[in-house]
Amino acid sequence: MTEATQEAKLPAFNIDKLYIKDISMEIPHAPAIFLEREPSQFDVQLNTLANSVAEGMFEVTVMSTVTCKYGEKIAYLIEVKYAGIFQAHGIPQEEIEPLLAVTCPEIIFPYLRESVCDMTVRGGFPPLLLNPVNFLASYQRNKAQQAVPATTH
Template identity: 50%
Template sequence: MSEPIQPVFTIDKLYVKDLSVEIPNAPQIFLEREQPQVDLQIQNGAAQIGDGVFEAFLTATVTAKVGEKTLFLIEVTQAGIFQIRNLGKEDMDVVLGVGCPNILYPYLREVVSDCATRAGFMPVVLAPMNFEALYMQRMQQQQQQQQQ
């Protein structure tokens, strides 16, 4: 009797795929003493790049403003290459939509904080994210669109 095929999940590589820091109002913006408003926009995705090999990524756009003036804009794409095999489609979607982003997010947070500090600002500490809730929300939206 043959053994059941076991799922495979390994991390091959984690890396910063894209990075941009802009300080459009420097040097005058460094004279501002008000607390900035920080906005975070985040997207995730994945693509198959080989047999059982996937690239998953998180892209964050962090904008800090004082009033209408932009202090800085940081755009980061944190990515990883993952070996994922022997999973059904639904399980694969969950791994790529929840598991991989959960692995990538702490690295993305570190890059954002480090970039803000190196640009001369206070560190930006991004709050933890619930990728499972975001995934479920996306699934509900897709179901609603299919019903229409």
């Protein structure tokens, strides 16, 4: 076997591209909301989605919706979808799912986090830094829930 043939058979994982897929910020009560002095309440939703786009190429999207309220009033709503295109060749099939559910979101999340922080500042609010996410724990929890058989009564 030639050296080139051996290299072609080695497992390979590459980042092809990282990009903002969708981003928006709404400040429904501006400018009055800037006069509010009530403490902020935050609701952060985070989801991931993975799709095959070609042989050995996958798009992984990390989506976040952040809602900030002052009392009952929505101060702002931020929605960000940050995505990446990843190449995975020569990787065993059983390793693809955790790669797409854990490794890829871990790569994308810091960019999404920075986008949310930047949006809050540009919107006239204090910077919001999203807490780190343990994508491995989320993946393991989801797998455990899928493994538990549904009971009917």
